[in-house]
Amino acid sequence: MVLKLHNFFRSSTSTRLRAALNLKGLAYDYVPYVLRRGDTRKPEYLAMNPQGLVPVLEREGGSYLTQSLAIIEWLEETHPTPALLPTDPDGRARVRALAYMIACEIHPLNNLRVLGYLADRFGASEDGQKEWFTHWVATTFDALETMLACHPRTGAFCHGDVPGLADICLYAQVWNNQRFGIATSAWPTIQRIFARIDTIPAFSNAAPPRQPDAA
Amino acid sequence: MVLKLHNFFRSSTSTRLRAALNLKGLAYDYVPYVLRRGDTRKPEYLAMNPQGLVPVLEREGGSYLTQSLAIIEWLEETHPTPALLPTDPDGRARVRALAYMIACEIHPLNNLRVLGYLADRFGASEDGQKEWFTHWVATTFDALETMLACHPRTGAFCHGDVPGLADICLYAQVWNNQRFGIATSAWPTIQRIFARIDTIPAFSNAAPPRQPDAA
Numbered sequence: 001m002v003l004k005l006h007n008f009f010r011s012s013t014s015t016r017l018r019a020a021l022n023l024k025g026l027a028y029d030y031v032p033y034v035l036r037r038g039d040t041r042k043p044e045y046l047a048m049n050p051q052g053l054v055p056v057l058e059r060e061g062g063s064y065l066t067q068s069l070a071i072i073e074w075l076e077e078t079h080p081t082p083a084l085l086p087t088d089p090d091g092r093a094r095v096r097a098l099a100y101m102i103a104c105e106i107h108p109l110n111n112l113r114v115l116g117y118l119a120d121r122f123g124a125s126e127d128g129q130k131e132w133f134t135h136w137v138a139t140t141f142d143a144l145e146t147m148l149a150c151h152p153r154t155g156a157f158c159h160g161d162v163p164g165l166a167d168i169c170l171y172a173q174v175w176n177n178q179r180f181g182i183a184t185s186a187w188p189t190i191q192r193i194f195a196r197i198d199t200i201p202a203f204s205n206a207a208p209p210r211q212p213d214a215a
Numbered sequence: 216m217v218l219k220l221h222n223f224f225r226s227s228t229s230t231r232l233r234a235a236l237n238l239k240g241l242a243y244d245y246v247p248y249v250l251r252r253g254d255t256r257k258p259e260y261l262a263m264n265p266q267g268l269v270p271v272l273e274r275e276g277g278s279y280l281t282q283s284l285a286i287i288e289w290l291e292e293t294h295p296t297p298a299l300l301p302t303d304p305d306g307r308a309r310v311r312a313l314a315y316m317i318a319c320e321i322h323p324l325n326n327l328r329v330l331g332y333l334a335d336r337f338g339a340s341e342d343g344q345k346e347w348f349t350h351w352v353a354t355t356f357d358a359l360e361t362m363l364a365c366h367p368r369t370g371a372f373c374h375g376d377v378p379g380l381a382d383i384c385l386y387a388q389v390w391n392n393q394r395f396g397i398a399t400s401a402w403p404t405i406q407r408i409f410a411r412i413d414t415i416p417a418f419s420n421a422a423p424p425r426q427p428d429a430a
Contacts, residue, residue, distance in 0.1 A: 096285035
């Protein structure tokens with residue numbers, strides 16, 4: 001299977017998908033786009049993904065998958081080993097909930113197009129954007145910290161001692177936070193888990209600075 | 216199984232979960248909360264869900280599930296019939312991607328706490344909030360319309376002729392749009408699918424105005 005990953009080094013949804021592909025041991029061709037230059041608003045990109053968002057996973061024969069979490073679930077179903085979700089429904093619900101806390105409550109509020117709209121329409125300065133970004137990270141990370149610190153199934157990783165979907169989202173978000181210099185020290189369990197994840201090459205090789213298009 | 220649904224009639228994530236429970240034929244006790252009054256910020260609510268968000272699904276014995284899409288995946292795994300996802304991985308990836316377009320790109324930007332923060336921090340008037348809300352709905356609905364209108368697997372519903380996860384998210388979002396009076400007529404395929412979904416009692420009984428706490 002030849003896979004092409006259409007993505008951007010700093011995009012946190014791209015980081016998620018790179019980590020998932022690496023964990024599954026799947027090689028891919030890296031196709032970079034410059035978001036600020038409008039690369040993903042061009043007709044040829046919109047033909048792959050009408051949303052104009054990264055990442056897109058292109059498969060042999062020119063079929064395209066969009067939305068990072070949908071792609072990761074597809075990877076899990078088509079390449080089950082190593083598993084990114086536990087086997088029991090309760091564990092799967094917990095891991096997905098932790099992942100969606102980040103994917104549905106932080107990332108959508110803090111991506112480039114939202115910060116841009118906030119600046120254009122509501123005159124948000126760089127400081128205002130930082131305050132916005134930090135507010136939504138903290139709101140969810142405070143709850144995430146509680147849910148990780150207090151739960152018996154939290155282990156070396158978000159759920160037990162094997163990295164999975166929640167760790168993928170956590171890892172990408174902590175990297176994304178660096179954009180505005182948000183330290184993770186306020187959330188000790190998140191910090192501990194991030195540090196552990198970062199020792200795994202499948203993750204560290206997915207980190208933004210390691211990508212070919214990193215500035 | 217005795218289920219308790221902690222929710223709010225107008226919350227679109229609550230609407231999703233009500234529809235999923237209804238489709239699965241699962242009865243539940245309805246426990247309403249008034250978000251604007253801060254009901255979900257109280258310690259007893261935060262003990263169930265540290266995020267302070269609705270919905271929460273409480274199971275017998277006092278265990279709690281959070282994040283609507285994680286709960287719906289749990290329902291799908293524990294009560295597989297009728298299925299909310301197709302059986303083939305490509306179909307599942309498509310349905311999840313359509314669902315996440317709404318769940319990750321519209322709803323998180325437009326919920327009550329975000330509009331409130333926009334007003335408090337950036338002085339967004341009611342008109343400004345409406346413009347913000349409409350902008351993010353239109354941005355994603357434009358792409359969703361294209362992806363639905365042009366795809367051979369779109370049927371009476373988002374994917375084929377059986378309602379599923381994408382329809383659940385679409386249905387809840389179209390209801391949510393009414394808050395700011397956004398008409399669906401600009402998106403004919405979405406409009407057609409919504410009208411079809413709305414004929415199904417499992418959905419229409421989940422609609423905000425039909426709930427016991429509706430104003």
